[in-house]
Amino acid sequence: MQVYDAPLRDMRFVLNELHSDDGFGALPIHAEFTPDLTDAILEEAAKFCREVLLPLNRPGDEEGCHLENGVVRTPAGFIEAYKAFAEGGWTSLASSPEWGGQGVPEAVGKLVEEMICSANLSFGLYPGLTHGAVCAIEGHASDALKAAYLPKLVSGEWAGTMCLTEPHCGTDLGLLRTRAVPQDDGSYSVSGAKIFISAGEHDLTGNIVHLVLARLPDAPPGIKGISLFLVPKFLPKEDGTPGPRNGVTCAAIEHKMGLKASATCQMLFDDATGWLVGEPHKGMAAMFTMMNAERLSVGIQGLGVGEAAYQSAVWYAKDRLQGRSLAGAKYPDKPADPIIVHPDVRRMLMTMRAYNEGCRALSAWVARALDAETHSPDPEVRQRASDFVALMTPVVKALFTDLASDSANLAVQCYGGHGYIRESGVEQYARDARITMIYEGTNGVQALDLVGRKLGANMGRYLRSFFHPVSQFIEENNVDGPMKPMVEGLAKAFGALQLSTATIAQRGLKDPEEAGAASADYLRLLGLVAMGYCFAKSTRIAGLKLFFGAEDKAFYDAKIKTATYFFERILPQATASFLAIKAGKTSMMALADDAF
Ligand SMILES: Cc1cc2nc3c(=O)[nH]c(=O)nc-3n(C[C@H](O)[C@H](O)[C@H](O)COP(=O)(O)OP(=O)(O)OC[C@H]3O[C@@H](n4cnc5c(N)ncnc54)[C@H](O)[C@@H]3O)c2cc1C
Numbered sequence: 001m002q003v004y005d006a007p008l009r010d011m012r013f014v015l016n017e018l019h020s021d022d023g024f025g026a027l028p029i030h031a032e033f034t035p036d037l038t039d040a041i042l043e044e045a046a047k048f049c050r051e052v053l054l055p056l057n058r059p060g061d062e063e064g065c066h067l068e069n070g071v072v073r074t075p076a077g078f079i080e081a082y083k084a085f086a087e088g089g090w091t092s093l094a095s096s097p098e099w100g101g102q103g104v105p106e107a108v109g110k111l112v113e114e115m116i117c118s119a120n121l122s123f124g125l126y127p128g129l130t131h132g133a134v135c136a137i138e139g140h141a142s143d144a145l146k147a148a149y150l151p152k153l154v155s156g157e158w159a160g161t162m163c164l165t166e167p168h169c170g171t172d173l174g175l176l177r178t179r180a181v182p183q184d185d186g187s188y189s190v191s192g193a194k195i196f197i198s199a200g201e202h203d204l205t206g207n208i209v210h211l212v213l214a215r216l217p218d219a220p221p222g223i224k225g226i227s228l229f230l231v232p233k234f235l236p237k238e239d240g241t242p243g244p245r246n247g248v249t250c251a252a253i254e255h256k257m258g259l260k261a262s263a264t265c266q267m268l269f270d271d272a273t274g275w276l277v278g279e280p281h282k283g284m285a286a287m288f289t290m291m292n293a294e295r296l297s298v299g300i301q302g303l304g305v306g307e308a309a310y311q312s313a314v315w316y317a318k319d320r321l322q323g324r325s326l327a328g329a330k331y332p333d334k335p336a337d338p339i340i341v342h343p344d345v346r347r348m349l350m351t352m353r354a355y356n357e358g359c360r361a362l363s364a365w366v367a368r369a370l371d372a373e374t375h376s377p378d379p380e381v382r383q384r385a386s387d388f389v390a391l392m393t394p395v396v397k398a399l400f401t402d403l404a405s406d407s408a409n410l411a412v413q414c415y416g417g418h419g420y421i422r423e424s425g426v427e428q429y430a431r432d433a434r435i436t437m438i439y440e441g442t443n444g445v446q447a448l449d450l451v452g453r454k455l456g457a458n459m460g461r462y463l464r465s466f467f468h469p470v471s472q473f474i475e476e477n478n479v480d481g482p483m484k485p486m487v488e489g490l491a492k493a494f495g496a497l498q499l500s501t502a503t504i505a506q507r508g509l510k511d512p513e514e515a516g517a518a519s520a521d522y523l524r525l526l527g528l529v530a531m532g533y534c535f536a537k538s539t540r541i542a543g544l545k546l547f548f549g550a551e552d553k554a555f556y557d558a559k560i561k562t563a564t565y566f567f568e569r570i571l572p573q574a575t576a577s578f579l580a581i582k583a584g585k586t587s588m589m590a591l592a593d594d595a596f
Helices: 008-018 035-063 078-087 106-119 121-140 143-155 283-319 343-375 379-414 426-436 443-454 457-477 484-510 512-547 553-570 573-583
Strands: 066-068 071-073 158-163 179-182 188-198 207-214 227-232 234-236 242-245 248-253 264-277
Touching (some): 008 035, 008 106, 008 512, 035 121, 071 248, 121 143, 121 158, 143 207, 143 227, 227 234, 283 379, 343 512, 379 443, 379 512, 443 457, 443 512, 457 484, 484 553, 484 573, 512 553
Parallel strands (some): 158 207
Antiparallel strands (some): 207 227, 227 264, 234 242
16 A cells, blocks of 8 residues: 655754754745744645645556647646646745745755655656756746746746657767757747657646757757757747647657656657757756756655655555564464564665665755755855755765665565555555656766766865765764764775775776776765765764653654664665775676677
8 A cells, every 4th residue: 555644753853953063054045934834834745745646646657648639638636636736836835936936945845845756756747847947947048038937837837848868869968869940030940859758748737848959050069069948839929828839749658667647758849949048059058957956856756755665665564464573472462463573574664764764864965055055145155065966966866766766676575465466556666766767867877977077076176065074073973972883884984985986086087987887886885975974963963852851752762773773784885885896897897798
C-alpha cells in the first residue's frame, strides 16, 4: 500500500534548527517567514499532498496519458487537482513577487517540492518544469518577454517545458540540429524534432511555453553554436490571452517504464514562431539556469520517492506477520511476529531512513545557500553561497537519485513477492525513481561535471565553500565525549575525500580519462561526507536538546540513533569509494573495445 504523510517534524528540524549557524546569516527579505508562518505553509502543503495528490498516484500510474488527435489527456483527476494546486497558490510559492509569486524562501519551497514528489512524482513534473522555465526567462529574456510570460507561468495558468533532446542528440547537445531563422519582425522561425519532452503537450493549462535549443543559420558548429528560444503553443494576442495555434505539435507520447502520468512527448516544431532568449549562440548559458534549477529539483524528486517508499515499507513491516524474532517471540499473542523484528528487515528500513534524513538535511543546506546567493545583503556571502550551490548541484542530483532508486528497491524487497505485484504500489516507486538517475543529465554526466568543472573551478574556490565548514566542525568537536566516535568517523572520511581530491587533480591533469574513471566514486564519497557532516551536526544539536530536557525527546533520540546507524553502517562505504579512486583507470580501460 502506498502510505505517505509528510515528515513534518524532520522538515521543521532541518529548516529551523540544523543550519542556523551555516554562515549565510538571516536574510532581511525573509524576516516575515517566521517558524509559525513556515509551519502553516508546510502543514497546508502536507494536507494537499495527502488528500489530493496521493490518491491520484496509483490510478495515474495505471491509466497513464493518452494521445488523441494530437491532444494529450492526463489521467482522470489531474485537471481538477492541477486547478486546485494553482488556485491554492502552490505554483507561485517560491517565485518572485515581481511576477505575482509569493517570494517564499527556497528553503521552504524545496520542502514543499519534496512532499509533492512523494505524493505524486508524475504530477510534480508539470509545475516543476514550469518553475525551471520561470528561472530561465527571469534570468535571460527581454523585458517584453518577461512581462508577457512570467505572470502567467508563475500563476500556473500556463506551463513551461525544456526542449533539448533530439533523436540523435542526448548528452552531447553539440550535435543538435533544430534550426531557427530570423524573421523581419524580430521573431524566429523554429523547425526541428525534439524527443522525450516532459509535459510537451497536456490538458492542464491554457498555453504551454517551450524553451527550445536551436541553431541560427550562422551558428558555429558544436555546443558554442546553440541559442535558446521561447516558443509558445498558442501565440499570445495583444491582450495577452492565447491566440492562434503556433507550429508546434505532439507527434507521439512515449510508452515508458514508469512516470506514466507524466506525458513524455515527441514534439515537432514546423516553422514555429519563437523569440530569442539571451544572446545569440549563448543558449547553453541561458539554458543552464533552467538545467541547474531542474537538477536540484530532480534530486528532490529522488528524495521524495525515497521517503514515500520508506513510509510504505515501514507500514508493511509492522503489518506483515512472518517468523519469530531471533531473540524469542516478541508478539506471542499473534501467530507470528511482524517482520519489523527481523534484523535484515531493520537493515533495509534503517538504510532507507538514513538516506532520506541525510539527503533532506543536505538539501536544506543547499536550499539555504540558494536563498543566500540571491538575497544576502553581503556580497561575500552571496559569492560563497553561489559557490556552494554550484558544487552541490551535481551531488544533489546524482546522489539523491541513486539512493532513491536503492530505497525504492529496498521497499520492494521489504514487501517480498507482494512488492513485485502491482497492487502493493511499491513497484511503482522503483519504476518512477529509475528515471531520476537518467534525465536532466545522467548521473554519470553529473559526476563528470563535479570532477571536470567544479573541482578545479576558480582555484578550488567551490570546494572550499564545503571543505571549510567540515574541517572547522571536526576541529571544534574532536574532544572526548559522546560525539567522539562520530567525529572520528567523519574526520577519516573527510581525509579520504581530501586525498582523493588531490589524486584526481594530479592524475586528471596528465590524463583526463583518470578523472573520468574516478568521477562516480568521487561524487559518492563527497556525498557521503556531506551527509556525515549533516548527521554529526544533527547529533550535536539533538544531544544538547536532550541534555536541556527538550519536550520532543522521541524525535531527538531517534535522530541520534539514525545518525549512529549512518556512521556505523553507511559511512564506511567511503573507504570503498576511496580505494576505487586510488586504483585509477587501468582495470576499467584495459579490455579492448572489441573484446567486450
Ligand atoms: C521520461 C523522460 C523524460 C525526459 N524529459 C526531458 C525533457 O523534458 N526535456 C529534454 O530535453 N529531455 C528530456 N529527457 C531526455 C533525457 O534528458 C536524456 O535521455 C538524457 O539526457 C540522456 O540522453 P540519452 O538518452 O540520449 O542518452 P545518451 O546521451 O545516449 O547516453 C547513454 C549513456 O552513455 C553515457 N554517456 C554519454 N555521453 C557520455 C560522456 N561524454 N561521458 C560519459 N558517459 C557518457 C550516459 O551517461 C548514459 O549512461 C527525458 C527522458 C526521459 C526518458
